[in-house]
Amino acid sequence: MGPSRDNVTHFEDSPQGGEESGVLRVRVEETVFTVDRAVLGQNCEYFRALFRSGMRDSRQNEFHIQGGLKARGFLMAMAVSRGEHPAIQDPDEIVEAAECAAFLQVDVLVQHLIEIIDTDNCILLYHTAAVYGLWKLFHSAAVFICDAYPDLQDAVEALPVEMIRHVESLSPASFVALGTHSPSMKMLQDSYRTVFYLDEKPGAWKYLTDLPIDASTSMAGVAVVDNRLYIVGGVRGVSKETVDCSFCYDTETNTWSEFHGPQQSRYNFTLVGHNGHLYTIGGEYDKRIMSSVEVCDISTRAWTFCKHAPRSVAAAASAVARRRIFVCFWKPPDTTDIYEYTPVKDEWTLTTTMIKPQSYGHCMVAHGDNLYVMRNGPCDDFLRCLMDCYNTTTGQWTAMPGHYVNSRGALFTAMVRGDSAFTVNRNLTLEYHICSDQWKPRRQMTGFPKSGSLWTCLLRLPKSRDTRQDNDAEETDANGEIVEDIVEAEHPP
CATH class of the missing domain: 3.30.710.10 (Potassium Channel Kv1.1; Chain A)
Incomplete structure (x- = not known):
């Protein structure tokens, strides 16, 4: 008008x-x-x-x-x-x-x-x-x-x-987790190649779907865009042969589809889902760490190259805060550079630098204006998980009190929903309440039923079929x- x-x-x-x-x-x-x-x-x-x-x-x-x-x-x-x-x-x-x-x-x-x-x-x-x-x-x-x-x-x-x-x-967003798997043969389908979601009322993990036979979550990229789960790339076997295809899980139809992977074969990269696009950042190929970046428009599933990252990087932690993409670039043993990538300008900008002993981060999540960086502890207590908070508005770092560890594992992965942060290992699934100065434990639930490294995300799952018709109306x-x-x-x- x-x-x-x-x-x-x-x-x-x-x-x-x-x-x-x-x-x-x-x-x-x-x-x-x-x-x-x-x-x-x-x-x-x-x-x-x-x-x-x-x-x-x-x-x-x-x-x-x-x-x-x-x-x-x-x-x-x-x-x-x-x-x-x-x-x-x-x-x-x-x-x-x-x-x-x-x-x-x-x-x-x-x-x-x-x-x-x-x-x-x-x-x-x-x-x-x-x-x-x-x-x-x-x-x-x-x-x-x-x-x-x-x-x-x-x-x-x-x-x-x-x-x-x-x-x-x-439907509220559900906490979803899947293990690390290589592609399997049709005759030897891995019974553990299962994606689970957390049913919060009983506090237990339940079956959602099986991974496609040709999909790899070993050194792959996992991200969510428009409530669809994407698995890109990865490797098969000890020789790290790259998997050059991608897979999409549609929550509404409960089906998987396959499409081409990035133009540059890569593994151990960072995959970010943002505003209808997937971004592959860095990674490795043929034992070489790269700085190249590609973007996939999920409406066409076509990949194109973007401006290279500031330096070569593999398995970098990332988070989207206020719809802004932030990526950690580590300089072992004590320096953490956080860059912002702005898609509309195809531009990388250094946002902040944190210098602390043993600063290598396990993961980074966003809540409001804050980026929370979970990093390893001192050499004599490597599994101790420390946390630092960076406010993107004030530009200030804050060391969070506590070390976010329990007697049976550390905080290696987290997902934020509302004012809650969910983290999981084999023994426990924990929900924290995110406060201004710390994360306070809120609930303790059953651990993930499978061993090994985990991928986690949030997906909004449809309600049961017997109630969906009324809800759709x-x-x-x-x-x-x-x-x-x-x-x-x-x-x-």
Whole structure:
């Protein structure tokens, strides 16, 4: 939908006009913003429609946006459009940002609001998204609330009944684990080639699916994109012969499909799933560590090369925080460099460096603005697992108290869901509550039933077949009737 002339007051003609060049003065309330026309045209559907309309309004160099839009909301929209990551914490700021995103149709601002969802603001964002009809934000907030439901039950009760029912109709993300296996012969199918999920009510691991016969999880890449599990590459046998194909598990159909692997054969690499793409970073081939990077668009399953990593790296830890990709590059024995890879710019940037004895990391996970790096302990206690926290907003490192180890194993893998972190070994599955200064043990459940190294991830599994039909019918109306009820309550005729 294009801009309404009732909400825009135009001033003098712009000598340049057009969408691609020049600046525009935009007045919101009593504040005048000087904005690059190209930035507006690229990120704001409201102005893009105006610039392409050919009307006299499209040639103005100053506009007055009326209709109750707040200057602070427009300021946040422009900051996000320039690639910034502004902190939006005050409830009024959240509402004003959502209002601006809806009024001016600023998709990057909607995406930024999705990125900042946490337990403190998810209820407000869920309700606000319903009021302004921001469907992506509405769904993302509902999913977050579903995942963190035990921590949010009291707050959820204040929502309209329809919105509560919508959250309860969703499936929370399940903790999934699989062992390390090489491809097997059809006549000698490995009975242990099984993917399990954690059934949290009894606290036990249950069967999900079997790995394809030709799939390898030995030195492979494992990641999740759009709720599908991807296994890329790997090796077979002691000679480390590379497996040059990839596999995808679809949770909805409970089926596997096969597609080509990266153009460069590799193993022991880092696989990151992000925004509809898979990224293979570094790895080894023919006993040589590489720095090459490839990306796969999962819609076409085609691989292309990206800019090389800053240096050669194998088995690097990675995490996605606020939809930003971070990768650890180790310099044994005591230096950890964390780089950010920005796909839209195809660019690597050094984010921070940590120098600590025995800094080699087991894994890295993200929670909100924080990156948590789990690393090995001193030489005389190598299995002791220490943790350091890096805040991507403040740029500060914090050593977490405790050493996150129990009498039967260390924290070598973790997955974050809501304010919880799940970790598992053969003896125990532990859930931690992530607090500002430490991880506090919350629950202890059964360990993983198989031995060896593990891959873990989160997958949103369908509800049982006997309830899915009713839930699907309710989901069909969720973004219509539910939101209409909220809009009518907030803005009665």
